[in-house]
Amino acid sequence: MSSENARRLHPVAVLFEAVQITRHWLGVLLGGGVAALASNGLPVHVVVAAGVALLISGSAVWGVLYWRTTSYWIAEGSFVLHRGVLSRKQRTIPLERIQSVDVVQGVLQRLFGVVEVRVETAGGGSRSPEAVLPALNREAAEALRRELEGPGTAGEGRRPPDKTLRRLSTGDLLLAGATSGQIGIALSLIGATWQAADNFLPQDLTLRLAERFAPHSAVGWASLALAAGLLAWLLSIGGTVLAYAGFTLSREGGMLHIRRGLLERNEAALPVSRIQAVRIVEGVLRQPLGLATLRVESAGYGKDAGVSTTLFPLLPRSRAHELLLAVVPEFAADPVLHRPPARARRRYAIRSALPAAALAAALILLFTTLADAGPPGLLPVLVVPPALLYGLLRHRDTGWAISGDRLVLRTRRLSRTTTIIPLRCLQSRSVVQNPLQRRARLAGFQVSIASGRGRVHTTITDLDAASAHTLLVRTGSPA
């Protein structure tokens, strides 16, 4: 079942597979060893030595068999992966179905100077890549990538080297971490660590620690919260540095290449033809500094939405258009936006203030029923003004325009996001209208595009009803 040009993995794959299989069976072995110890009185060191010897030799043999039975080749326009020690499997992926070829280098792979190649297709919603080659040397990986990516250019010999278009400076990297807004995630991580410590340490130790060090004043609590927040902030900077250190973005023909990562080097290749939309995201912490992140929505490319869809982690908002022009001119558009009418402002305000008011009312009611909680005052009412302000901001930031064959939509959902979609990528468009909007002659406009995450909607709400219908008709495919 093999082919003449079948290729093998780098021999270090034997080791990787052996390590993996050892990890896999370690638990079973421990269980078996304990059972053996319990049943008959064999000396401990004999059981342990026998177990370890068995595991290591078994893993080594398995690793070799794995390496010998794994091969791949390209034949008749398809990528073929053949593998399986006990049951043989052969997977055939037509080249035109291949969505992306990622080259990843984990810490272990770095140690041996090899890379992992992941091949993904557009099909299904499966999170794991369709084919993973855990160890190839760099030349083999490059050769494979070239063959997989450019069926048409295979005969042209060596391609010119990538033209690096943009690099993320160290200063920007740190700034990106500082403004990433992932403090919440880091805080929950700290909480989880505390929880784990609570489970592992002797029962009353954490309690005693807590009692001993728990602050006894408001100032104490405040400084504890501040310290936790600071730690979380540093963690989020660290996380960003790990993920995005050495970020470079380059383009070669119809391919975008994104390289990033400190410990695990990650190289993603993304066909420009698969990109459905570009988003310019101005986060809450970044917008005041005039900074933004560029993201892409790409069809059938969704294993790690947070990272792999980042086109560029941080740049001044004012330079976003210039970067898009240089890297993906297909998605560059910077028109003046139309805005919802002034009479829609009231609806935006009510839409966000009403839930806040309901929440405040419920809280006040709750406090007054639980009479012994003391006089509640009107403190919960304080949530209403920020909600109102948020609604007004949403009204101010909503906008749209058709620029040539591209649709530009700007919305705010905490972050202000400008989405640029070529009209040919719009899978469907809708105008939606509820009874209140009908009375006020307003309507929402919604588009759906294909994405690795499945269907993605972008909605702008409370436009003038007539302009929403005009937009619906004018966003038809270019003739």
Added chain:
Amino acid sequence: MSEGPSRRLDPKARTLWRVHGTLFSPPVLAAGGGGSWALLERAQIPPWLAFSPGVAAAALALVLVTVLPPARWHRWRYEVRGEEVDLERGVLWRRRTLVPLSRVQHVDTKSGPLQRRFGLATVEIYTAAGSEEIPQLAVSVADELRENISALAQTHDVL
């Protein structure tokens, strides 16, 4: 602004939706009646307040069976024209959707057991970003529409 789509669903849709409403009514009535019964057990609640969940449930069931089916049918329109599939529906929340034929990946017709009794079928139009449905068409109309859309989708794909 162009005019909306013109074709309607099969008139039998109203009857089918009435059946749906009838099937959905018992749980609604049970919830309302249960709520009223629980409130009546408490002496300090005035009877009119205690009866209100049951009355509301009965009103809702009535709307589901009598008012909603014809209103839905009345508001549902569709048309395949030019280069797009045009859909308009919704009684309170109205929605008009345009799907370009060139984005259509494939078209299905499907028919549940109840639908088959009425000789009705649903056409489901798939794009790369999910699907849109045209429900309750006569089976022959649905089959014709499916063939029509998929043929048009192919010619537009070539362009």
